[in-house]
Amino acid sequence: MQGVRIAATDLACRRGDRVLFRGLALELAGGEALQVAGANGIGKSSLIRILAGLMRPFAGSVERAGTIGLIDERPALDPHMPLGRALRFWQRLDGAVDNQLARLGLAGLSDVPVRYLSTGQRKRAALARLIGQQAAVWLLDEPLNGLDAHAVALVEALVAEHCRAGGIAVVASHQPFALAAMRRLDLAEFAA
Ligand SMILES: Nc1ncnc2c1ncn2[C@@H]1O[C@H](COP(=O)(O)OP(=O)(O)OP(=O)(O)O)[C@@H](O)[C@H]1O
Structure with missing residues (x-):
């Protein structure tokens, strides 16, 4: 995962006729993690979508080096397929990587x-x-919504492993996220 990076400069976000935040900057290199925190409706999901390239910022820019993996409230899995087949659909595209089904309690x-x-x-x-x-x-x-305590710890461990392997993690959550050396960005500081 060499050269992995995500950076945002002078970012502003508008939804409808409301500017949610402005003047936001962030920069992460491989191995780094950031928690985006803030109250309901402040714009955490909007920031994630802008970082993912799914939404255009009202102002500013995002630079990305490295492939993006997104988790939001919609699992990118066909709701009508059995789980095994739904995951195999993606495995055919992504390559046959161990999805760690047993570890995730999905076996x-x-x-x-x-x-x-x-x-x-x-x-x-x-x-x-x-x-x-x-x-x-x-x-x-x-990522912690709807998870029991065991699964919360598992997600924290997965993110820690991902960063140790040189990946980047940006976690939007109003819940505490236990990860050593995780930086924190409070969206309220950039409220427009
Ligand atoms: N398509 C849209 N048009 C207008 N306003 C929108 C649209 N989508 C979201 N919003 C508004 O933008 C604001 C930010 O929404 P967003 O989902 O980014 O917040 P959030 O911080 O992730 O909230 P939560 O913690 O509740 O998930 C909210 O007030 C929401 O009502």
């Missing part, structure tokens, strides 16, 4: 249609898909 759920998975199981399935993707830059929007 027994291969035959269950994605739409029947519980909230936490769906989040775990999205993590399996993310691991398979082998992206350098993880953009995680509320």
